[in-house]
Amino acid sequence: MARRRAVNAxxxxxxxxxxxxxxxxxxxxxxxxxxxxxxxxxxxLGTGPLIELARRRGCxxxxxxxxxxxxxxxxxxPLNEHxxxxxxxxxxxxxxAWIGARFLDTIFCAGVGFDLRGARVGxxxxxxxxxxxxxxxxxxxRGPRLVALAYSFQVVPHVPVTxxxxxxxxIVTERGIHELLADED
Numbered sequence: 001m002a003r004r005r006a007v008n009a010x011x012x013x014x015x016x017x018x019x020x021x022x023x024x025x026x027x028x029x030x031x032x033x034x035x036x037x038x039x040x041x042x043x044x045l046g047t048g049p050l051i052e053l054a055r056r057r058g059c060x061x062x063x064x065x066x067x068x069x070x071x072x073x074x075x076x077x078p079l080n081e082h083x084x085x086x087x088x089x090x091x092x093x094x095x096x097a098w099i100g101a102r103f104l105d106t107i108f109c110a111g112v113g114f115d116l117r118g119a120r121v122g123x124x125x126x127x128x129x130x131x132x133x134x135x136x137x138x139x140x141x142r143g144p145r146l147v148a149l150a151y152s153f154q155v156v157p158h159v160p161v162t163x164x165x166x167x168x169x170x171i172v173t174e175r176g177i178h179e180l181l182a183d184e185d
Contacts, residue, residue, distance in 0.1 A: 003153055004043040004112075015151055016046030018174040020053050026177070028106045028145065031058030034099065036076050036107035036144070039063055039083070039091040044110045045149050051079065062099055065092040066127065074127045076101060101131045106145040109168065114148045118167035118180040119159045132166040145169050 007015070023029065035054050040047040054061050062076035075098040082094040101107065109128055113121040122128055132146070146166070152173040171178040 004151065007043075007151065012046055015174040016040075016049050019045060019149055019172050020049035022172055022177050023050060023147075024053055028147070029054050029057045029059050033059045033105045034062065034103065035059045036062050036064070036101065036104045037079075038108065038110050040110065045151055047108070047149065050108065050149075055079075062104065063093050064127070064131075065094075065098070072126045072130050074131050075099075076104060076107075101144065102134055104144040106147060107132070108147050108149050111148055111150065111154070113154050113156050113159050114150055114168060114171050115156055115159045116171075116178065116180060118146075118148075118169065118171075119161045119165060120148060120168055121159045126164065129164050129166050133164070135166050147172055 029035065033054075037047050037051055037054070038044075051061060061079040063079055064074045065077045066074045077093045077095055077098050080093050080095055083091045085091050109120065109122075111120045111122050120128075135146075146168045148168040148171040150171060150173050152175045155171055155173060155178070167180070169180055171180065
């Protein structure tokens with residue numbers, strides 16, 4: 001986490017633009033697609049350019065909103081101009097409309113570290129693992145597509161996993177897209 005904090009503003013902006021450019025070359029942001037994103041915190045890879053790209057392409061953009069801190073529950077709420085900052089410091093949209101994670105086409109996820117199996121270390125609260133738990137039960141269709149957004153130094157040889165972890169399908173860094181063959185062991 002210290003290394004993420006050490007990334008200066010120019011490097012952050014460059015990495016965010018590079019990630020958006022890599023994703024622009026995919027079919028993930030087609031008109032009408034339901035996209036889950038996050039409002040990036042200062043130490044995370046910025047999502048501003050990706051959010052703008054998705055909106056320009058006619059995607060329906062949803063951001064996570066914590067609905068119950070104690071139960072570690074969240075929902076995806078349509079992106080709108082009305083936001084507030086919750087106890088963890090993240091900005092989240094207001095409003096009553098929401099969509100279940102299983103009905104999104106692609107969810108872009110933040111994290112502290114990732115490996116090439118698709119294992120993810122988040123910030124330790126388990127919000128994403130709980131919201132995406134249904135993916136562990138599927139044998140054929142695995143939607144939605146889970147895409148990690150990270151700086152290249154966040155991709156490491158191995159991260160520890162637990163039985164509750166949900167694996168990513170792709171990792172996108174400023175250097176490119178890594179397709180993964182998640183091997184949840």
